[in-house]
Amino acid sequence: MEAPALEVVDTDLLILGGGMAGCGAAFEAGYWGRDRGLRVTLVEKAAVERSGAVAMGLSAINCYMGMRHGENQPEDFVRYVRNDLMGLCREDLVYDIARHVDSTVHMFEKWGLPIFKTEDGRYKREGRWQIMIHGESYKPIVAEAARKAIGAENVHERLFVSHVLTDEATGRATGAVAFSVREHKVYVFRARAVISSAGGATGVFRPHAVGEGLGRIWYAPWNTGSAYSLAIKAGATMTQMEHRLVVTRFKDGYGPVGMWFLLFKGKVKNAYGELYEDTQQKAIAPYAPYDKVRPIPTPLRNHQMLTDRAEGRGPHYMRTDEALQALTMGLDPKAVREIESDAWEDFLDMTMSQALLWASQNIDPAKVPSELTLTEPYLMGSHSSATGAWVSGPEDLARDGYFWGYNRMTTVPGLFAAGDGVGGSAHKFSSGSYTEGRLAAKGAISYMTDNPGTFEHDPARVEEITGELFQPYRVFEEAHGSSTKEDINPNYFYPKQGLHRLQKIMDEYCAGVGANYITNEPTLRRGMELLEVFKEDMAKVAARDRHELLRCWELRDRIWCAEAHMRHILHREETRWPGYYYRMDHPKIDDEKWRVFVNSRYTGNDGGWEMSTHPCHTLVP
Numbered sequence: 001m002e003a004p005a006l007e008v009v010d011t012d013l014l015i016l017g018g019g020m021a022g023c024g025a026a027f028e029a030g031y032w033g034r035d036r037g038l039r040v041t042l043v044e045k046a047a048v049e050r051s052g053a054v055a056m057g058l059s060a061i062n063c064y065m066g067m068r069h070g071e072n073q074p075e076d077f078v079r080y081v082r083n084d085l086m087g088l089c090r091e092d093l094v095y096d097i098a099r100h101v102d103s104t105v106h107m108f109e110k111w112g113l114p115i116f117k118t119e120d121g122r123y124k125r126e127g128r129w130q131i132m133i134h135g136e137s138y139k140p141i142v143a144e145a146a147r148k149a150i151g152a153e154n155v156h157e158r159l160f161v162s163h164v165l166t167d168e169a170t171g172r173a174t175g176a177v178a179f180s181v182r183e184h185k186v187y188v189f190r191a192r193a194v195i196s197s198a199g200g201a202t203g204v205f206r207p208h209a210v211g212e213g214l215g216r217i218w219y220a221p222w223n224t225g226s227a228y229s230l231a232i233k234a235g236a237t238m239t240q241m242e243h244r245l246v247v248t249r250f251k252d253g254y255g256p257v258g259m260w261f262l263l264f265k266g267k268v269k270n271a272y273g274e275l276y277e278d279t280q281q282k283a284i285a286p287y288a289p290y291d292k293v294r295p296i297p298t299p300l301r302n303h304q305m306l307t308d309r310a311e312g313r314g315p316h317y318m319r320t321d322e323a324l325q326a327l328t329m330g331l332d333p334k335a336v337r338e339i340e341s342d343a344w345e346d347f348l349d350m351t352m353s354q355a356l357l358w359a360s361q362n363i364d365p366a367k368v369p370s371e372l373t374l375t376e377p378y379l380m381g382s383h384s385s386a387t388g389a390w391v392s393g394p395e396d397l398a399r400d401g402y403f404w405g406y407n408r409m410t411t412v413p414g415l416f417a418a419g420d421g422v423g424g425s426a427h428k429f430s431s432g433s434y435t436e437g438r439l440a441a442k443g444a445i446s447y448m449t450d451n452p453g454t455f456e457h458d459p460a461r462v463e464e465i466t467g468e469l470f471q472p473y474r475v476f477e478e479a480h481g482s483s484t485k486e487d488i489n490p491n492y493f494y495p496k497q498g499l500h501r502l503q504k505i506m507d508e509y510c511a512g513v514g515a516n517y518i519t520n521e522p523t524l525r526r527g528m529e530l531l532e533v534f535k536e537d538m539a540k541v542a543a544r545d546r547h548e549l550l551r552c553w554e555l556r557d558r559i560w561c562a563e564a565h566m567r568h569i570l571h572r573e574e575t576r577w578p579g580y581y582y583r584m585d586h587p588k589i590d591d592e593k594w595r596v597f598v599n600s601r602y603t604g605n606d607g608g609w610e611m612s613t614h615p616c617h618t619l620v621p
């Protein structure tokens, strides 16, 4: 293999991942950094205009308080998030997002994002926290602002970031290494502070759809958990990595259900026409006091559906037919068309494949109900889920162990996190993730102001990483031709084959769909053994081209996420979120012992992980 070209880029603030959080960070850093003469650089593996979980567009902004009209206050939001997470959230982080998120949304509108309005000029709400948008161009609008803020020349696209660099003496984050997915080239970025905003993880678990449908999942298939793997490898403390997201979605098409539930007041009924949320109230009684919370926490709603199904009362249907008929009854045809166009836009904005699926199955949602099901698990810090780095909160909300100098800084000095990358604070969604990027950027600029100085990278370390990066090419070159069929070779496997292996382990041993979300300690321990063997075998992962090289590194990301997830689930000896997963050897919630955060830290080359717990403070009564 030819040696790759090497390019070194010097900057002050380095942002890894140009999704919602990364664009928010770039916008804010551009603003504050301009007068201070700071260079801000953003690195993205795809193209910022259409990257990340918002790539396809969205039909709603799911986090907006509406404080200027007195609609909600940050305290209300904290209570809501705490309940949905069944008691466990970093209230300082949640409050911090809530108090700033409205200003973010107002900027989006100023930049041209069309937002539905009511007759009195307020944003039209889909639900208490959600507002409706014409969001097919959401990401391009946000990306343009980021590009303008830091200068187009400082946005590096089509580069996959594989490692955060740290200074051995101080432990401080000093940059990152990336490889180009278009050229045979390695980039070394030297920076004074780094923000990790490279998104959550899909594909860690076997999805419902296999074979040709493999990529058909709810969450963006290109998000592979880099925000977690980069932080873990750099030695950052992680939190809530046992948490996960499992949501109810239209079966197989994964179309959004928010508008049907919230705006159209659609009801989900089981095969016998019963409202399972009512008939299965008994199923959640053992999880008091969270059974009385309204809205019912997401995992408990899942638990009700799973119980109903186990009792033989599935499938479950969203009664789109009944909802639309009730809404349009007695209206003139123009008004009916308006309601229907809102309904269809919800899908055309963000999940066109749902419309195709309906067409292929002869379903007209105005006349026929549609099946719902629970998704495979995802790791995500910004939805109804809270995996991510353990970060410092803002100073004014500091509590014991919640603040160490700079907002959103991880436990690695100079390494900040945002969006899906931050743990313990769910329900940020697109607007909250963007807001958190802004907060992280401000924190990082204060950090750089207080901690001047530049760093040289150890060339031996960079060389070592470069060697690792292209190892899959060498594996293929050396073993290629040693079997009669390229795809079957005892000396290597392809990343897609590796992905199937990972997903099988996670599905069967770590409470995936195939295991009905159930596990226990012996099952987890066996899964960990299999994961260890798989990690050893990863020395044999092979790439034939640049595309497969990217897939090899995405697989590595997912393995890091899988290991963290398993270790955390093993550590938390209770079932805190039934409906997300069940530890059947500890089937109850144990608030006395486990209303704490489970934290972990990868301790380096010895392969060790330190597990710990941290108290969860209540800030909002």
Ligand SMILES: Cc1cc2nc3c(=O)[nH]c(=O)nc-3n(C[C@H](O)[C@H](O)[C@H](O)COP(=O)(O)OP(=O)(O)OC[C@H]3O[C@@H](n4cnc5c(N)ncnc54)[C@H](O)[C@@H]3O)c2cc1C
Pocket (backbone or CB within 6 Å): 016, 017, 018, 019, 020, 021, 022, 043, 044, 045, 046, 051, 052, 053, 054, 058, 059, 060, 061, 062, 063, 159, 160, 161, 162, 197, 198, 199, 200, 218, 219, 220, 223, 224, 226, 227, 382, 383, 418, 419, 420, 421, 428, 429, 430, 431, 433, 434
């Ligand atoms: C299907 C779906 C529907 C949603 N619906 C809504 C909704 O209706 N309303 C709402 O408000 N929110 C919604 N959300 C939530 C919202 O999209 C996320 O909260 C938000 O995008 C998280 O921001 P982020 O920056 O952390 O991650 P992302 O926006 O996903 O950005 C991560 C970025 O990092 C890049 N990246 C990843 N790995 C690397 C690497 N190794 N090197 C370089 N770059 C990398 C990615 O390409 C991407 O650009 C939805 C999410 C999904 C998945």
